[in-house]
Amino acid sequence: MTFQDQEFIDRDPRIERVLIGSTDLQRRVTELGREISSEYTSEDRPILVSILKGGVIFLSDLVRSITIPHEFDFMAVSSYTGQNTTGVVKINMDLQASITDRHVLIVEDIVDTGLTLDHLLELLSSRKPTSLRTCTLLNKVDARRKEVRIDHKGFDIPDEFVIGYGLDYNEQYRNLPFVGVLRG
Structure with missing residues (x-):
């Protein structure tokens, strides 16, 4: 844990602990960028689809570690109210770009129940991407209700409600440079 991580914890007693520190996050995001870069050629020019709002911090760091030409676009999807999943996936904002005949990489901040990612895979697959x-x-x-394929993952985490690095609780805590857990 860095001094900055500790400073955030000291200022907000609702943060119970750091689950993944900022140094470990940055190291793993860089590794993921290398993995993704090795999977595509420069001609593939994949389009990364980030899920708003939580995925934007991860995407911002990830794209700077991907060394091949690529594009990105956004979708807004909801299935949560507060700390609870509704089980119903709703598309609030769709892609601007066409993904037909394109290599597509869905970039998620977190996969828990698998319901959102399963829905996205089905929806985007129907648009006929190359991959x-x-x-x-x-x-x-441990929270999985629907098994989904994950090609690249940063960290396996326990079934706890997490915040930080884009993840929020009622629109708060997205700015934390680490992934943390709120007090019960």
């Missing part, structure tokens, strides 16, 4: 792969920073295996 459709997945990348998630956080993988919450």
Whole structure:
């Protein structure tokens, strides 16, 4: 844990602990960028699809570690209210770009139940991309209700409600440079 990580914890007693520190996050994001870069050629020019709002911090760091030409676009999808999943996936904002005949990489901040990613895979697959792969920073295996394929993952984490590095609780804590856990 860095001094900055500790400073955030000291200022907010609702943060119970750091689960993944900022140094470990940056190291793993760089590794994921290398993995993804080795999977495509420069001619492939994949399009990375980030899920708003949580995925934007991860995507911002990830794209700077990908060494091949690529593009990115965004979707807004909801299935949570507060700390609870509704189980219903709703598309609030769709892609601007066409993904037909394109290599597509879905970039998620977290996969827990698998319901959102399963829905996205089905939806985007119907648009006939050349390839459709997945990348998630956080993988919450014990919360899984629907098995989904994850091609690139940053960290397996326990089934706890996490915040930081784009993840929020009622729109708060996205700015934390680490992934943390709130007090019960």
